[in-house]
Amino acid sequence: MGHLISSTSMLETARANGYGITAFNVHTLEMLQAVVEAAEEAQAPLILQTTVGTVKHLGPEYIVAAASVAAKTSSVPIALHLDHCTDYDLIVRCIRAGYTSVMIDASMHPFEENVRRTAEVVQVAKAAGVNVEAELGKVGGVEDDIVVEEEDARLADPKECVVFVERTGVPTFAPAIGTAHGIYKGEPNIAFHKLEQIFNSVQVPLVLHGGSGIPADQVKRCVSLGMAKMNVATELRIAFSDAIKHIFAQNPEENDPRKYMVPAKEAVKRLAIEKMQLTGCVGRANECKA
Template sequence: MGLVSSTPLLQEARKNGYGIVAFNVHTLEMMQAVVDAAEESRSPLILQSTVGTVKHLGMDYLVACARVAAEKATVPIALHLDHCQDFDLIVRCMRAGYTSVMIDASMHPFEENVQRTKKVVEVAKALGVNVEAELGKVGGVEDDIVVDEADALLADPLECVEFIERTGVPTLAPAIGTAHGIYKGEPNIDFHRIEEIYNRVGIPLVLHGGSGIPAEQVRRCVSLGMAKMNVATELKNAFSESIKQSFLNDPSELDPRKYMVPAKEAVKQLAKQKMELCGCFGRA
């Protein structure tokens, strides 16, 4: 069916109380594995790439691989650019074939965040591309973006309403206490804030920092209105740990086609676990 915009997928998820998992993929094998997971579980899927992965693999290669996956798949697949601050790169990705983009201007004052987001929304609307923005600051590390815990700020529900009204952004990632990377302890999620934001706005909400959140907390976040959950670090770690284990088992094995098989399987199984956790099994 080809790549689709994530906007209707996320609107459907919000309406029916489940979450769609967005996976950051860094290799062809990781992409194939999460697509296989979506096919087997009949789940809608959002493929994501960070700015660093765009630079590493190349925008055209990423789009071409995602298009082939989407054309072969029987479930809807969107391609999302995660945490981008560069307007020119966002426009180039949209023109290349990305069906969803994130403008991250959360490090700027509210007024500037509004203006930068509005600028992207205007271009994306003409191209039928979904836009995600962030309010508050999610802590942790995402590519070159580092936010100390002390600097992480939670989103204000009333500001969320004003932000959406002024920008027209179709999806919002409010900072609610999660962090990028693997948590050192229990994440301090503000569930009441999620519920209040959900009740005040009419668009899908996005949960950043989905790696390592305890299962019961993920379920609660989804039940309170999070329609999309991002998973990056856990997926990358599962892929890399499997390859490390393959070399421990047989240091002489130098054929990537051999050690990539268990690595893909590890990613696929983790992806299916996350999809089941967010309730998107059978929702394609």
């Protein structure tokens, strides 16, 4: 491809054609390489994501450098997204470093303040050709340092969604519909009736948060109702860590990182391909090239 691209056009293409693009939260170079290799093998468009914690851990410049190499050497379109950020200054820093998509999460604020903060980021990002994602309602669970207790989770109101998108101009939108970050303790209680209302009244691509562990039939139904992006974080992290634990269980004295990183990469790659198949983006890379 040559360079990282904005995810706006690829997500608009996905929504228009009835499939979703899987976005993977990566925390190490090996995880990044694994999902890129998966996308290459599957010929699927790819969104790499990093949490605020990962940005602070590695530095946005290092992350952009690694993602840029992936984009340069891969034949599939790749975007780089900053997930769930509440800090305007960090969003600007990531845009300047080369991120091609950012999420301003002001969902914990009252509606008007969420609109104000989102519109402010949209204005800056639009000038840089960068996609923006925003959330309405509250997705439960834990995402880095953002903790939303189950009783505090709140579904998005379809009528408010229309107003929010119109007033902010946000090009991709994450309505809270009953999913949660992390691994589900039971069956997810997705409000499909609300999602259908939002899908029919909001024209921008929708984003499914809390994609780890949602049953396949529910994911497919979400995608059919405009969820053009599905975030996967916890499952990927578990696959990576469990593969490493397995190596140390077999050989506690192992001290060569290459010996345990290779199987960890393979585990992530296998899972990533499964998630790409689930959202229907396998073989769609050529449709999404900028």
